[in-house]
Amino acid sequence: MADDVILKVRDLYRTYDIKGGMFKKASTLTAVKGVNLDVERGTTLAVVGESGCGKSTLARMLTMIDAQTSGMIEIDGLSIDISKTGISKEMRQKVQIVFQNPYGSLNPRQKIGHVLEEPLLLNTDMPSAERRDLALQMLEKVGLQPEHYGRYPHMFSGGQRQRIAIARAIMMKPKLLVLDEPVSALDLSVQAQILNLLADLQEEMGLTYVFISHDLSVVRYIADKVMVMYFGEVVEYGTRDEVFENPQHDYTKTLFAATPRADVASIRKRLAAKAA
Amino acid sequence: MSLLEIRNLKVEFDTAKGPFKALDGVDYTVDAGEVLAIVGESGSGKSVAMLATMGLLPNTATITADKMEFEGLDLRTLSAKERRRVIGKDISMIFQEPIASLNPCFTVGFQLSETLKTHMGMKGRQARDRVVEILTSVGIPNPAERLSAFPHQMSGGQCQRVMIAMAISCAPKLLIADEPTTALDVTIQKQILDLLVQLQQDSGMGLIMITHDMGVVAETADRVIVQYKGRKMEEADVLSLFENPKNPYTRALLSALPENATGKRLPTVSDFAEAGGF
Numbered sequence: 001m002a003d004d005v006i007l008k009v010r011d012l013y014r015t016y017d018i019k020g021g022m023f024k025k026a027s028t029l030t031a032v033k034g035v036n037l038d039v040e041r042g043t044t045l046a047v048v049g050e051s052g053c054g055k056s057t058l059a060r061m062l063t064m065i066d067a068q069t070s071g072m073i074e075i076d077g078l079s080i081d082i083s084k085t086g087i088s089k090e091m092r093q094k095v096q097i098v099f100q101n102p103y104g105s106l107n108p109r110q111k112i113g114h115v116l117e118e119p120l121l122l123n124t125d126m127p128s129a130e131r132r133d134l135a136l137q138m139l140e141k142v143g144l145q146p147e148h149y150g151r152y153p154h155m156f157s158g159g160q161r162q163r164i165a166i167a168r169a170i171m172m173k174p175k176l177l178v179l180d181e182p183v184s185a186l187d188l189s190v191q192a193q194i195l196n197l198l199a200d201l202q203e204e205m206g207l208t209y210v211f212i213s214h215d216l217s218v219v220r221y222i223a224d225k226v227m228v229m230y231f232g233e234v235v236e237y238g239t240r241d242e243v244f245e246n247p248q249h250d251y252t253k254t255l256f257a258a259t260p261r262a263d264v265a266s267i268r269k270r271l272a273a274k275a276a
Numbered sequence: 277m278s279l280l281e282i283r284n285l286k287v288e289f290d291t292a293k294g295p296f297k298a299l300d301g302v303d304y305t306v307d308a309g310e311v312l313a314i315v316g317e318s319g320s321g322k323s324v325a326m327l328a329t330m331g332l333l334p335n336t337a338t339i340t341a342d343k344m345e346f347e348g349l350d351l352r353t354l355s356a357k358e359r360r361r362v363i364g365k366d367i368s369m370i371f372q373e374p375i376a377s378l379n380p381c382f383t384v385g386f387q388l389s390e391t392l393k394t395h396m397g398m399k400g401r402q403a404r405d406r407v408v409e410i411l412t413s414v415g416i417p418n419p420a421e422r423l424s425a426f427p428h429q430m431s432g433g434q435c436q437r438v439m440i441a442m443a444i445s446c447a448p449k450l451l452i453a454d455e456p457t458t459a460l461d462v463t464i465q466k467q468i469l470d471l472l473v474q475l476q477q478d479s480g481m482g483l484i485m486i487t488h489d490m491g492v493v494a495e496t497a498d499r500v501i502v503q504y505k506g507r508k509m510e511e512a513d514v515l516s517l518f519e520n521p522k523n524p525y526t527r528a529l530l531s532a533l534p535e536n537a538t539g540k541r542l543p544t545v546s547d548f549a550e551a552g553g554f
Contacts, residue, residue, distance in 0.1 A: 050461035051432075158318075187317040187488060192532040192542035199541065214462060217491075221534035221542070258466035260491025262533060264519045267494050271515060274477075 006208050007039040007062070007176055012071035014057050031057040033232040034071075039225070041175075042202065044209040046223035046240075048216065048255070054232040055212050059178050062210060063097040076175045089123045096169035100181035102161035106153040112139075112164055113149040119171045134171065142167040142197060159190035163197065170201065178210045183218060195222060216259045220244055228252050279450055279482045280306045280329070280367075283343035287324050287506075290336045298324045298337075300506045306450065306482040311473070313485045313497035313514070315529075321506040322486045326452045330369055331359050347449065365395040368443040372455040374435035378427040384438050385423030388445060395446045410441045414471060433464035437471070444475055450482045457492065469496055490533055494518060502526045 012035040020026035032054045039045045047055045060066040061073065067083035074080065075094045096119075099105040106115060116135040120126050126134075136146050142163040153161060162182060169177055179198070183191040195218065201207055213219050219226060219240075226243040228236035228251065235249040247253050287299040299321040306312050314322045328339045329351065344351045346367060354362070371377045379387060388410070389403040398406060404423070411419035414437040427435055436456065443451055453472060457465035473496055476483045485496055493500055493514065500517045502509045502525065510523035521527045530536060531543045 050463060188490070188529060189317060189532050189544055192534075192544045195534065196541050196544065215534075216462070217533065217535040221537050254463055258463040260465075260469075260489065260495045262490045262494040262518065262530075262535065264515065267515050267518055270495065 004041050005038045006041045006076050007037070007045075007210070008072070008074040009035055009037045009062075010072040011036060012058075012061065012073065013069045014054075014061060014066070015069045031232055032061070032068075035229075035234055037227060037234075037237065039176075039208055039210065041208055042206050043224040044202070044211055044222055045225045045227060046211045046213060046219040047227050047229060048213060048219055049229035050214060052231075053229040055229050056180060057232075058229070059097065059180050059210070059212055062176070063095055063178050064091060065097075092123055093172045094174055095176040095178065096172060096174040097178045097180060098162070098165050098169050098182045100184055102158055102165055102185065103153075105165055106161060108153055111150055111152060112144075112156075115153075115164060116168050116171055119168065123172060138167045138171060141201070143193075157190075158186055159193060162186060162190075162194055166194075166197065166201070170205065170207070173205070174207070176208045176210065178212070180212045181214070182211075184213070184215065191218070198222070216255065228255070277348065278305045279308045279310075279347060280304065280484075281343060281345050282325075282329065282341055285325060285328065285341045285344070286339070287321070287328050287333070288338045290338070295338075298506055299328070302501075302503070302506075302508045304329075304501065306484060308449065308482050309476075309480045311476060311483045311485060311496055311498045313487060313493045313500045314503060315487055315490065315493050315500060316503035317488055319505065320503040322488075322503050323454055324506075325503075326369070326454060326484060326486060330363055330367065330452070331356075361395075364391060365446045366448055367450045367452065368446070368448040369452040369454065370436075370439050370443050370456050372458050374432055374439050374459065375427060377439055378435055380427055383424050383426055384430070385425075388423075388438070388442055391442055391445050406445070407441075410445050411438070413475070414438075414441045414444075415467070416441070433460055433468065436460060436464075436468055440468070440471065440475070444479070447479060448481055450484070451476070452484045452486070454486045455488070456485075458487075458489070465492075472496070490529065502529070 012032055013030065014032040016029045016031060018027045018029055035058060037045065047058065049055045061068050064080060064082050064087050068081065072079065078091060078094060080091060113132065113135050116138055117131045120131045120134065136149060139146060139148055144160065144163055156164065183194050186194060202209060211222055223240045226238065226240050227234055228249065230251045236243055236247060236252045243252065247256060282304040284301045284303065285299055286301055289296045289298055302325060304325065314325065316322045327333050333339065341352060346362065349362065385407055388407045392398040392403045392406055407423065408419045411422060416422055416434060416437055456472065457468050460468060469492065472483065485492065487493060497514045499513050501511045502523065504525050509525045510517065510521065517526065521530055534542065
């Protein structure tokens with residue numbers, strides 16, 4: 001694995017203004033408070049935290065959906081601050097996102113082939129025959145069939161739709177892929193298939209992942225580095241083994257303690273405690 | 277005698293493409309004071325089985341069973357009126373989406389006292405006091421003040437506590453929890469599971485836990501039924517299921533857990549389906 005840093009974030013803040021009303025004063029909410037992180041090429045950073053901790057806000061800033069209030073984001077040597085410079089096609093090619101809900105993130109009236117071709121249509125001037133070839137190749141790469149090209153999203157299962165969403169995200173050959181809870185809505189066995197697919201793609205295309213999840217068992221399986229967020233702040237940041245073997249912050253410890261354990265020793269212990 | 281005994285339950289749905297078999301001959305028994313987990317993926321029929329028991333399936337469903345008894349009461353032949361006397365009182369249910377299961381137009385206190393008024397014949401002050409008492413037992417802070425709160429003013433975890441409060445308000449003999457923690461954060465999940473198990477142990481009621489999460493099974497169940505595509509794959513006590521799964525599908529499910537991963541790749545159920553032939 002190469003040592004170069006592909007994603008560099010320094011002192012990142014995002015605040016939202018909450019409008020006042022007749023009975024309420026205007027206030028500001030700081031969703032992300034001073035995040036620093038480095039992700040090396042070809043590795044996976046997992047971001048963990050409960051709802052409202054700012055992990056999705058972070059994802060929105062990394063994928064240029066939302067502008068940061070202050071701080072620096074650098075993706076593959078390209079500084080990003082869309083509130084000042086806007087988004088160029090070059091920037092869009094660097095980073096893509098896969099959302100949690102595969103039912104909501106595909107347009108029901110768009111054929112799968114067109115779903116896959118759209119990023120190319122918007123960002124490149126590739127001729128349509130070439131786009132079609134690429135889309136067909138991509139379908140195969142994510143484990144779907146060429147005949148799926150002309151079908152609509154409702155004809156697919158949740159796991160297949162997530163494959164389509166992943167295929168769309170990597171059509172532009174991005175350097176960085178942000179995965180916002182990509183397997184949370186899926187069944188256990190389908191989750192395993194998607195995690196395998198992500199691992200294969202990472203190896204094949206040298207992709208870097210920012211993997212947002214609340215499921216610690218998935219994180220432990222997939223991550224190289226782990227970042228734990230709590231109320232907008234990073235409370236724990238380190239390699240997977242550091243964080244899992246020796247958590248420092250109280251919140252991380254609470255999180256680990258709350259994760260259900262499915263090993264035989266824990267079940268024995270619980271049954272013994274119950275019998276007593 | 278078991279609390280709930282169901283033999284050979286079959287559920288079919290009429291669809292435009294002909295009948296669809298959601299459940300194909302499954303037996304369930306639950307004793308008082310027992311926690312039964314029904315585990316399976318979507319489409320395994322785990323929810324359908326319990327909705328059939330509760331009589332909550334739509335008209336398109338055809339339910340047949342050789343036996344379907346709750347404390348000796350035949351659930352198959354109940355009229356709607358007779359069923360209403362049992363459902364919500366002796367058998368109650370908690371659903372996955374706590375915020376969607378509460379009525380947004382009424383206060384929490386009103387919705388809770390409704391059950392007590394219908395089933396226990398309580399009125400005014402008496403019902404109100406009982407509601408405060410139950411809300412305290414499910415760990416809602418300042419219960420007396422929260423009575424006038426609307427569901428949208430509470431968090432998901434608190435709404436689920438309210439749902440649990442509603443379900444246990446008439447001291448049911450059997451509580452069915454359908455994915456009670458799927459929509460919640462891990463730390464809140466832990467609190468809700470602990471609460472359910474605590475209430476179950478204190479009251480000695482039977483608890484059926486429907487879930488797809490093996491972690492939840494390991495943390496709560498006494499006995500486990502594993503379902504796949506409307507059929508029962510395996511039934512065992514929780515320890516032997518995890519220690520020594522007999523059925524290939526159960527083995528597949530357990531090995532698909534990321535924490536059990538040994539190599540770089542996770543085994544998937546389809547890997548096992550070819551070898552196991554289910």
